[in-house]
Amino acid sequence: MPESKTCVELPILDISQPLPPSSLSCLAQACKDWGFFHIVNHGISKELHTQLHLLSEELFSLPSDIKLKVGPLSSIKSYTPHFIASPYFESLRISGPDFYASAQTSADILFNQQNSKFSEVLQEYGRKMAELSAKIIKLVLMSLGDGFDMKFHDSEFKNCHGYFRINNYLPPESLEDEVEGLGMHTDMSCITILYQDDIGGLQVRSKEGKWIDINPSEGTMVVNIGDMLQAWSNEKLRSSAHRVVLKQPANRFSLAFFWCFEDEKVILAPDQVAGEENMRMYKPFVCLDYLKFRENNERGKFEKVGFTVRDFAGIKCQMRCLHSEI
Numbered sequence: 001m002p003e004s005k006t007c008v009e010l011p012i013l014d015i016s017q018p019l020p021p022s023s024l025s026c027l028a029q030a031c032k033d034w035g036f037f038h039i040v041n042h043g044i045s046k047e048l049h050t051q052l053h054l055l056s057e058e059l060f061s062l063p064s065d066i067k068l069k070v071g072p073l074s075s076i077k078s079y080t081p082h083f084i085a086s087p088y089f090e091s092l093r094i095s096g097p098d099f100y101a102s103a104q105t106s107a108d109i110l111f112n113q114q115n116s117k118f119s120e121v122l123q124e125y126g127r128k129m130a131e132l133s134a135k136i137i138k139l140v141l142m143s144l145g146d147g148f149d150m151k152f153h154d155s156e157f158k159n160c161h162g163y164f165r166i167n168n169y170l171p172p173e174s175l176e177d178e179v180e181g182l183g184m185h186t187d188m189s190c191i192t193i194l195y196q197d198d199i200g201g202l203q204v205r206s207k208e209g210k211w212i213d214i215n216p217s218e219g220t221m222v223v224n225i226g227d228m229l230q231a232w233s234n235e236k237l238r239s240s241a242h243r244v245v246l247k248q249p250a251n252r253f254s255l256a257f258f259w260c261f262e263d264e265k266v267i268l269a270p271d272q273v274a275g276e277e278n279m280r281m282y283k284p285f286v287c288l289d290y291l292k293f294r295e296n297n298e299r300g301k302f303e304k305v306g307f308t309v310r311d312f313a314g315i316k317c318q319m320r321c322l323h324s325e326i
């Protein structure tokens with residue numbers, strides 16, 4: 001991987017307290033420049049993350065033929081095996097709003113005996129993360145404009161739904177150089193909240209095309225803006241390309257919680273958000289149509305950023321050229 005690295009300080013928001021105006025402007029800047037920031041005091045305990053890590057080990061150490069019973073060719077399709085997104089990546093998806101039922105559907109098939117502990121822990125995580133996501137959306141809206149949380153949260157975001165992926169990365173045993181665990185992509189969500197274990201490897205791409213490490217830090221989670229919010233905010237918020245590189249011959253565990261608009265929502269920036277000049281960069285589009293567009297163009301892979309929401313609904317205009325470095 002030839003690109004050089006630079007260091008960057010992304011803001012760390014303590015979201016247990018009201019954010020002072022200086023933190024809100026820092027947040028606005030980070031969302032515009034990077035689409036990434038850190039959160040602390042988020043209400044997810046270390047113990048819950050540890051429990052999830054242990055369950056992940058139990059889950060992914062099952063034989064492949066068992067895991068494939070909920071794989072892409074099954075009716076459940078919750079498990080993404082190796083070689084779909086990358087040779088070194090596998091993942092299990094748990095969907096809301098009933099995280100317990102979703103987890104249990106997979107658990108019934110994966111584990112011989114009843115494993116209600118598995119579904120209970122996953123439910124607890126899903127519920128807490130859904131609450132946290134709504135809180136973070138409000139902060140991001142506040143950073144866009146005074147009172148925008150009150151103005152736009154309930155009218156635009158109240159039907160958002162969440163799902164999460166438990167990710168297991170297994171690099172080759174003879175790891176001489178770093179390998180890509182998950183290729184460059186943008187998320188299709190409004191926001192994604194990421195937890196990575198202490199192995200590290202998450203990187204964000206700068207506007208100049210450099211890869212920047214997002215190092216793990218205890219008690220911290222990472223939030224990134226997804227394509228839906230980039231379009232909804234008329235690019236006041238940026239959905240950055242990111243990837244995972246594996247530098248150590250060790251398993252890497254991560255959790256990615258995606259908070260998304262409802263499928264049938266028509267995405268269109270409100271006038272106040274779009275900006276005074278009201279220069280719109282996106283045609284209105286239905287959320288599900290974009291998800292299908294991505295699915296069809298990537299054939300299930302997290303491949304290139306070749307096709308994003310700009311290719312799908314972007315309007316070519318002068319403003320676009322001014323922003324084309326993104």
Ligand SMILES: O=C(O)CCC(=O)C(=O)O
Pocket residue numbers: 165167182187194195196202242243244254255256
């Ligand atoms: O594993 C990670 O840290 C990142 C995962 C990710 O970007 C994703 O699932 O979209």
Ligand SMILES: [Fe+2]
Pocket residue numbers: 185186187192242
């Ligand atoms: Fe991602």
